[in-house]
Amino acid sequence: MKKRIFYLLSCIIFMASLTSCSDSDSSKEEILPLSVSIVNGDKQDLVLGKELALEAKVENGLDARYEWTLNGEDVSKELTYTFVPQKTRSYNVQFTAYTTKDEATASVVINVYVAFDPVKSIDDIQFWTGEGKNKSVLSVQWISGDEWEDPEQDNVHFLSWGYRWDEKNEPTGQQMILEIAKADPRLFVFLGAGFGGIDGHSIRGFGYDANGDGQFSIKNSKTAKVYTASDFKDGVIFIDNPDTGDGYASVDPADYWFGGWYEGYCSYYLGDDGESVPEKFDYSGVMAEGRYLTPNSWDSWSFSSINSGMVNTLPLPQWMVSAIAN
Numbered sequence: 510m511k512k513r514i515f516y517l518l519s520c521i522i523f524m525a526s527l528t529s530c531s532d533s534d535s536s537k538e539e540i541l542p543l544s545v546s547i548v549n550g551d552k553q554d555l556v557l558g559k560e561l562a563l564e565a566k567v568e569n570g571l572d573a574r575y576e577w578t579l580n581g582e583d584v585s586k587e588l589t590y591t592f593v594p595q596k597t598r599s600y601n602v603q604f605t606a607y608t609t610k611d612e613a614t615a616s617v618v619i620n621v622y623v624a625f626d627p628v629k630s631i632d633d634i635q636f637w638t639g640e641g642k643n644k645s646v647l648s649v650q651w652i653s654g655d656e657w658e659d660p661e662q663d664n665v666h667f668l669s670w671g672y673r674w675d676e677k678n679e680p681t682g683q684q685m686i687l688e689i690a691k692a693d694p695r696l697f698v699f700l701g702a703g704f705g706g707i708d709g710h711s712i713r714g715f716g717y718d719a720n721g722d723g724q725f726s727i728k729n730s731k732t733a734k735v736y737t738a739s740d741f742k743d744g745v746i747f748i749d750n751p752d753t754g755d756g757y758a759s760v761d762p763a764d765y766w767f768g769g770w771y772e773g774y775c776s777y778y779l780g781d782d783g784e785s786v787p788e789k790f791d792y793s794g795v796m797a798e799g800r801y802l803t804p805n806s807w808d809s810w811s812f813s814s815i816n817s818g819m820v821n822t823l824p825l826p827q828w829m830v831s832a833i834a835n
Contacts (some may be wrong), residue, residue, distance in 0.1 A: 515710040516724030523816055525541040539568045543611040551617050554693040556624045557721050558833065561592045563617065565604040570613075583769070597720040621745065623721050624831035625668065630785045631805060634671040638692035639685075641675035643804045648683050649696075649715045650811040650824050657814070657822045665825055666765050668832045670696075670804040670819040674802060678782055681807050682800035684779075686712075693835055694718070697738070698745045699768050701754050712745055712775045712797065713754030714768020715810060726760040727768075735760070767812040779826050780807035 548564040555561050567573060577585040580601055584590060592602060595746050603616040626761065628634055631644055648669040652660050670689045674680045690698045699714030718725045718738075726737040732752075740746055755773070759766040768775065777797065780787025782805045790809045793800065800808065809824040 542638050543613045544568045545547045545606045545613045545615045545785050547615045547617050553619045555621050563590045567606045570606050573608045576605045577604045596722045597621050628829045628831050634831045636832040637671040639673040641673045645672045645802045648809040665828045667829045670832050671728045680802050682797040701748045717765040719765045720763040727757040729756045773814045776813040778809040782806050786826045
């Protein structure tokens, strides 16, 4: 009899322990924390003009609500979000999942930068303006760093634009510059009084919003005079004496600028006509307003020193790239 009672008690204790374990396991399942992650990782680099499809992963998020924010602003309520940048900069994209009892967050920092594609022929150019069956190319070369005569490739910024035209219009190099500057909000042309040139002005400088942030300004180190993008009408500004164009530099080192008149000047070069990038450019014997375009012609501008040994920074066609399409 005692053995039977002991056996029954043992069975009851065993069953109770199973129930306790089951309850414990059930309890653990219920309190598993909500967790989220972004499949793409926590850092991404992206070329301006491209898009990035972001995807979130959620665990233990039954009936959860989702939210994506871009620099603090709501952009999506789904598990996925396609990021399309408008400017170069770092963006903070955050994903959050909410349940009635919990919330979890993950984020990714996206660094948006500009990438210029190489140009080997006229068909590689991405930025075009004008109308007509004929094509011509404007190219502008900026050199960063102190080495002019033998610069490294990373310090050569040789951008090119395409221009379409009809022969009946007899367009000049001057007209091409003005129309491209009007069409491309990143290109800025600085003009000053001088012999010949555009409407009695000569070209004193070229600037380019290279990082694509929508901002551009140059400052004179001697006079503290500042010109911003708003001072350029259709991408062009006309200055009068005593401002010569010398002494200016880009306020943002990420942007491109060269210019001057007495300390240095904008040099005009012409390449042979053809579909391919010319192997070399020769100094132009005419100014922009006297240069009549021909089919598949190539015009180039660079910067030359006057007071530093007459150094000419010749165009380096092997490193020509395309300006970004508007």
